[in-house]
Amino acid sequence: MNKKILIVEDESLVAYDLKLILTRAGYKVCGIADSVTEALEIIEEQKPEMVLLDIFLKGNQTGIDLAKILTSKNIAFVYLSANFQESILERAKATQPYGFLVKPFREKELLITLDVAFYRHQNSIESKLRQEQALELVFKNIVAEPIPWKQKLLKIAMSIQPHVPFDYLTTTMKNGVGFPGNAISFFRTGFDEYQVIGTDEFVNITKTNRDQLKQMQDGSPRTTKADFYNAAGFAKIWPEFPVKKLIAQVFNMQSFLGLPLLSSSGDVIQFSFYSRKTDCYTNDHLILLDRLHRSLLMAIEEIIPLDAPEPLVTRSDKSTQGELREKNKATGFKDIICKSHQMLTVLDHIGIVAPLDTSVLVLGESGTGKERIAKSIHYLSFRKNKPLVVVNCASMPATLIESELFGHEKGAFTGAVEKRTGKFELADGGTIFLDEIGEMPAELQVKLLRVLQEQEIERIGGKGPIKINVRIVAATNRNLEKEVEEGRFRLDLYYRLFVFPITIPPLRERKDDIPVLANYFLERYAQKSGKAITGISPNVMNQLLDYHWPGNVRELEHFIERSILLTDGPVIKDAYLPKLQGKKENPVYAETATDRLKTIDEHARDHILDVLKRCNGKISGKDGAASKLGLPPSTLHSKMQKLGIKKWE
Numbered sequence: 001m002n003k004k005i006l007i008v009e010d011e012s013l014v015a016y017d018l019k020l021i022l023t024r025a026g027y028k029v030c031g032i033a034d035s036v037t038e039a040l041e042i043i044e045e046q047k048p049e050m051v052l053l054d055i056f057l058k059g060n061q062t063g064i065d066l067a068k069i070l071t072s073k074n075i076a077f078v079y080l081s082a083n084f085q086e087s088i089l090e091r092a093k094a095t096q097p098y099g100f101l102v103k104p105f106r107e108k109e110l111l112i113t114l115d116v117a118f119y120r121h122q123n124s125i126e127s128k129l130r131q132e133q134a135l136e137l138v139f140k141n142i143v144a145e146p147i148p149w150k151q152k153l154l155k156i157a158m159s160i161q162p163h164v165p166f167d168y169l170t171t172t173m174k175n176g177v178g179f180p181g182n183a184i185s186f187f188r189t190g191f192d193e194y195q196v197i198g199t200d201e202f203v204n205i206t207k208t209n210r211d212q213l214k215q216m217q218d219g220s221p222r223t224t225k226a227d228f229y230n231a232a233g234f235a236k237i238w239p240e241f242p243v244k245k246l247i248a249q250v251f252n253m254q255s256f257l258g259l260p261l262l263s264s265s266g267d268v269i270q271f272s273f274y275s276r277k278t279d280c281y282t283n284d285h286l287i288l289l290d291r292l293h294r295s296l297l298m299a300i301e302e303i304i305p306l307d308a309p310e311p312l313v314t315r316s317d318k319s320t321q322g323e324l325r326e327k328n329k330a331t332g333f334k335d336i337i338c339k340s341h342q343m344l345t346v347l348d349h350i351g352i353v354a355p356l357d358t359s360v361l362v363l364g365e366s367g368t369g370k371e372r373i374a375k376s377i378h379y380l381s382f383r384k385n386k387p388l389v390v391v392n393c394a395s396m397p398a399t400l401i402e403s404e405l406f407g408h409e410k411g412a413f414t415g416a417v418e419k420r421t422g423k424f425e426l427a428d429g430g431t432i433f434l435d436e437i438g439e440m441p442a443e444l445q446v447k448l449l450r451v452l453q454e455q456e457i458e459r460i461g462g463k464g465p466i467k468i469n470v471r472i473v474a475a476t477n478r479n480l481e482k483e484v485e486e487g488r489f490r491l492d493l494y495y496r497l498f499v500f501p502i503t504i505p506p507l508r509e510r511k512d513d514i515p516v517l518a519n520y521f522l523e524r525y526a527q528k529s530g531k532a533i534t535g536i537s538p539n540v541m542n543q544l545l546d547y548h549w550p551g552n553v554r555e556l557e558h559f560i561e562r563s564i565l566l567t568d569g570p571v572i573k574d575a576y577l578p579k580l581q582g583k584k585e586n587p588v589y590a591e592t593a594t595d596r597l598k599t600i601d602e603h604a605r606d607h608i609l610d611v612l613k614r615c616n617g618k619i620s621g622k623d624g625a626a627s628k629l630g631l632p633p634s635t636l637h638s639k640m641q642k643l644g645i646k647k648w649e
């Protein structure tokens, strides 16, 4: 059956031209609209599978407005525009289109973009369906587990985390009875680590009392509809919802998504997701939660004792957290050291994509850990017992890459004295990691596209195609969109690879990772060098936190390795870091993180807590935290007191 396409374009000549090309290529053009209103009428009547969408249209609404409606209806769309100014491009990109076409475009370009858009849409529908089905099954299994209800609730929250991210989640059990007795919260502190916060802990942390809380809660309007608020929009609702304001301020939360579930007995069970990211929540999250609504409600009703208000008040559940910590070690991310919420989100995304077998594109500056991420995708997939083959596209001369990737027959070219098996064949059944994909020569890009489309390769001088079964994980530190724009990277290949992009933030935007990474490298290189160096002084740690790390984790690793060689005592006390030249002026190093920056005290607190944890809470003695930090135990004691660290928290 011919695929149905709607053209939304206010220039009738362009629209007519498009219609001709599309009809010739076998598509069915089910209408031409020049405004959003007209487009909506045609959509209602014709149900197109794809919309070609101009941005500026007749009437008050733009193509971007229509795009949001199309997303909620799950209809794919491709933008057409004469010029993409950066601000418009940003807004258009936020609607997650399946492609962009810049006018004037060639017929071939249009058809390829459409082909890729259909492919991506189909892929995303399938992967969304698979995700939903998998989650429903997970809920059912959790309900059946012989564990206490609080732990089940936490497990449900953790299973939702990769799909609807949160740093803090409150479940309010029963409307009317109000907040203090019936809420339980989970505050994320590590990949699979959550602090369980019951009412007692909540009033302690927020320095309030139960009466005040009840008053705040009772004064807030009831919400009956799922909705989300990001950044300034979130702050705007604070006057009406003082408890949300309290949580936002105390835990530094920037976005909020509320999901009320109406139980069969008429009670409302409210899920409140909070995130430290300023623009965390989107319509996609609402759509997913809407689809999961029934199975989530059924699971919650099964596990929560709704008629028992007071026993729901919980203390931080030591055994639950202990078990979780154990599990954290077994999550498959043991080689990726991180603590920041940005990296925890990256790990969530890996958890989603690893078992799906789609191609993945890992983006990030040099040294951010792209190769590590690629490896964990392989080891968390069902291909883990098959080969992982790593190819660096930048380190090989263009003339050699083809035979390196696809192999050659004996005598295929001068110098081909032996038959050679290419990397793709070596990776059969497993994963190939194409590092620095942005450096791949244009003629090889076409061949790679064929591998992605047909799952087959051809050896140089070979007799015909050979079927292979390889998953591709690619990485680049280049801005691939710019490469496409400037004609160095194929648009069709870009879209095939862009099915699931994972972006790793630079180290300077995730300072919470610096202390944990520094301590990790310290342990590793001290052991390797045979030196008894056990700590980093607070002064050096502050300098590490302040530095902009253009070489990211690799630079930090080398810094620690070098410092170990240069240090005589048990503690690194000098930071041999390059001067921060032009830090302020250079926009590359400008602080781009949208989150509130931590104070030095907060970082010092994290660092001390991290060291205490490694020393199992021991302060004095050779293996104690004081010695690792290069401080006398009494000084550490007073620092801990000043920073409000009671013991090992």
Ligand SMILES: Nc1ncnc2c1ncn2[C@@H]1O[C@H](COP(=O)(O)OP(=O)(O)OP(=O)(O)O)[C@@H](O)[C@H]1O
Pocket: 335, 336, 337, 338, 364, 365, 366, 367, 368, 369, 370, 371, 372, 373, 435, 477, 517, 553, 554, 557
């Ligand atoms: N989260 C992490 N935990 C532990 N080690 C890390 C982490 N991230 C990076 N590293 C280490 O930092 C170094 C650089 O990482 P990697 O080679 O994966 O970066 P990359 O982004 O692929 O770099 P490039 O773009 O230059 O190829 C490696 O030694 C890696 O082991």
